Amino acid sequence: MSRVVCLSDTVSLVRMVREEVTSSGHLLIPLPGSRLNDALRHAVRQAAPDVVLFELTNTLDNPHIYFFLRADQATRQVPVIFLSPMPDLDMFARALGADDYLRLPFDRSALHRALDAFLETPALVAPRIEVPRPTVQRYASLMQRPLVSASMMGGMPV
Numbered sequence: 001m002s003r004v005v006c007l008s009d010t011v012s013l014v015r016m017v018r019e020e021v022t023s024s025g026h027l028l029i030p031l032p033g034s035r036l037n038d039a040l041r042h043a044v045r046q047a048a049p050d051v052v053l054f055e056l057t058n059t060l061d062n063p064h065i066y067f068f069l070r071a072d073q074a075t076r077q078v079p080v081i082f083l084s085p086m087p088d089l090d091m092f093a094r095a096l097g098a099d100d101y102l103r104l105p106f107d108r109s110a111l112h113r114a115l116d117a118f119l120e121t122p123a124l125v126a127p128r129i130e131v132p133r134p135t136v137q138r139y140a141s142l143m144q145r146p147l148v149s150a151s152m153m154g155g156m157p158v
Contacts, residue, residue, distance in 0.1 A: 001025060001026055001027055002026045002027070002050040002051070002119045002120065003026070003027050003029060003047055003048060003049045003050050004017075004021050004026050004027065004028050004029065004049060004050065004051050004052075004053060004115070004119070005029045005030075005031060005044060005047050005049040005051075005052045005053070006018075006021075006028060006029070006030045006031070006033075006052075006053040006055075007031050007032070007033035007044075007052060007053070007054045007055060007065060008030065008032075008033045008053070008054075008055035008083065009032055009033055009034045009055070009057075010055060013055060013083065013104070014030045016108070016111075017030075017053060017111065018030070019108075020108050020111050020112055020115070021115070024112065024115065024119075026050075026115075026119060029043075029047045029049065031043055031044065031047075033054060033055045033057070033062065033065060034057065034059045034062060035059075036064045036065045036068055040065070041068060041072070044068075044069070044072075044074075044075060045072065045074045045075070048074070049075070049078055050078065050079075050118070050119055051078065051079045051080075051081065051115065051118045051119055052069060052075070052078055052079070052080045052081070053081050053083055054066060054069075054080050054081065054082055054083065054098075055082075055083045055084060055104075056082045056083065056084040056086065056089070056092065057084070063096075066080065066096060066098075070097070079099040079100070079118040080098050080099055081098065081099060081100045081101060081102060081114050081115075081118075082096075082098045082100070082101040082102070083101070083102050083104055083106075084101070084103065084104055085103065085104040085105070089101050089103055099118065100114050100117065100118075102114055
């Protein structure tokens, strides 16, 4: 199970991200994305994320949070995916060195693809069950037998 930190103050965005992340078998840790302080620094370090989803906004502290993520030893190598409705998001992502970006609003499949690129999603493989050959033959012979019909008399089997 991978840990995904979502730095966002938009409740609807966090809710949508939570549904996608948890349905893929990962843990979501939502944190505020508008104010850089010691509590946020500590929470991100303690979460030890495998990927960070970061809502890039126009608030003053918002870009500082990204710089903290890249400067801190604990999160320096963690992939960061920007989420934003800004029209020039691709330029910001390239200039700042983000690992990926998604323009808001986005569809769930785009988020799923972006997460799959950075997380090891466990493959859902049906278990292979080995059944002994005599058991299969016995089952096959039972399926070929004619149905036994019971006689009913007054609602009771005879």
